[in-house]
Amino acid sequence: MTTINDIARLANVSRSTVSRCLNDNGYVSEDARKRIMEVIEETGYMPSQSAKSLRTKKTGVIGVILPKISTETASRVVSGINDVLQANQYQILLTDTSLQKTKEIEFIRLLQSRNVDGIILLGTNKDQELIQAIDQAQVPVVVLGQEIPVTTSVVYPDAQATSHMIEFMLEKGYKKIGFIGAPETDPAVGITRKKAYKETLAKHAISYRDEWVQTGDFAIESGYEKMKQIMEESKDQRPDSVFVVTDNMAVGAIQYIKEQNMQIPKDIAVAATGASTLSQYIEPSLTTIDFLNEEAGATTAQCLLDAIDGKKARKKMEHTYRLLIRNSV
Amino acid sequence: MTTINDIARLANVSRSTVSRCLNDNGYVSEDARKRIMEVIEETGYMPSQSAKSLRTKKTGVIGVILPKISTETASRVVSGINDVLQANQYQILLTDTSLQKTKEIEFIRLLQSRNVDGIILLGTNKDQELIQAIDQAQVPVVVLGQEIPVTTSVVYPDAQATSHMIEFMLEKGYKKIGFIGAPETDPAVGITRKKAYKETLAKHAISYRDEWVQTGDFAIESGYEKMKQIMEESKDQRPDSVFVVTDNMAVGAIQYIKEQNMQIPKDIAVAATGASTLSQYIEPSLTTIDFLNEEAGATTAQCLLDAIDGKKARKKMEHTYRLLIRNSV
């Protein structure tokens, strides 16, 4: 492998000069620069980042911790992260927890030993151990999707968007709105959205029945099951619509409804969350909340870069959203 | 930051001993080991990978070059890659070319300067410059999706699967089979699949009309346009079915067909390729080829690991597939 020493020798300068030339700091004569560039061109020399990192304590690598890469949301977010990181000469070191919470903590440590310049975590929970690991991290950590007190968080406007969608449904004339939610271990999705649902109904003096409110586990099948449960447990007092906290579970719910030969939205309307590709092409197309994941990823990456540059404002940033009005409501 | 020197001092040994203890090579007395482990525990010491890499020339990082991360195929493949890499203590350094071919070459160099132990490239073309860059790489490179002569390639069984699907359509009684393909710059998809389509028809002495064979650009909209073109250009001699080389374009084709108030598969059948989530939930559900992307990713990663371990067999590996028979044919 060619090293800086080879270049120095071939160009007849010291390696200090080569280094200065490469990093454009300090003086290098036009003459020396020209010789150095020629030699580099000929040899195809590329400085070793390992050596550079050891000296400078910077790797130009950002660790990203994902609950599951093969998910539309995750891949969109990563795409947004990558856009701004790449534009700033950073690379992504990718880790996937396969939804195991302990791995989040493990990876925060692992990534540090790999000397990443910062970490982006797609948050799935607010466990005390996680918060502690983030707090103890030696590099900036930015969390997307959950509000974590000890660091910068970029959160989706869960409450606002949910409330907006519920009000849209009310305006459309629906008065008996059901809800399929998610476990409370994920506070943003499991708690905030449910709370917004209930508060919005209360604000408009609209009541709901407990049987209309169910909790799924994110899987398409669980949407099916929970929809079934709602319908079976409320035979005489069925909802005329349901708000589902993820597109996938909404797809499951729709499956059940179709199987029962009911019409959407005539017999029961379905509103969802996520704006997945599927939500657009399924029959009927889903009215859903678009959280603009790619943009959110980009925002998160920018926050991290700011933190790395010393702008250590520990704060909460709320990202935008929009309602996609289609045919299921 | 705590370094190996701090541990050595606190444990009253030399840093050689700490190193041996950490890497489990050479002798370390029980007594010394115990003291060292205690100190490490207390301090939360993690060895610097940068320093380690500089010495050992190994980073434990594999570079992955993707045409586009926010794509179902890519994220599935990465998931498979990650599974075997993670099981072997490797991490992924992710790059995304945004479909720009020159970036593939750029990233091959960049990743090497980052001292990755190997590179996985999701192939989109067979350009001479790319092949040269791969050939000149100082680390093992494994390509998935295109057969590249100078290195190990894992390829999808494009010809076999296409042929199988065409024969399935013939068995179903379709005799006028159209084709929506992709540009030939992507040989695996653009050339091989089209060739298999034509050869299979020829083998069964079934003819096709040139207007039935169109080339899209992977986008859903292009599937719509090409289907439209087929129908408009062959008014009197319309195909009774069409094979599409990607699910996305098939979705576009279906949109057009529905708009024309034609029934699928009664008026025209649609067979696709890719087994996307969408293909399962769209109406009608798509009969499609499943290339098992996640498995293919895992296989590719395993090949790379083998190559890194010196089993440098330059070869072509053909991955498996299965037909998903659903309702569109």
Next chain:
DNA sequence: CTGAAAGCGCTTACAG
């Protein structure tokens, strides 16, 4: 079983 020494490929004051 253990430690001193050399060296991996860079950068960065510092002296000239």
Next chain:
DNA sequence: CTGAAAGCGCTTACAG
């Protein structure tokens, strides 16, 4: 404008 020297945090023969 340039080079010698030190040092980043590790590992690995080697000598004891």
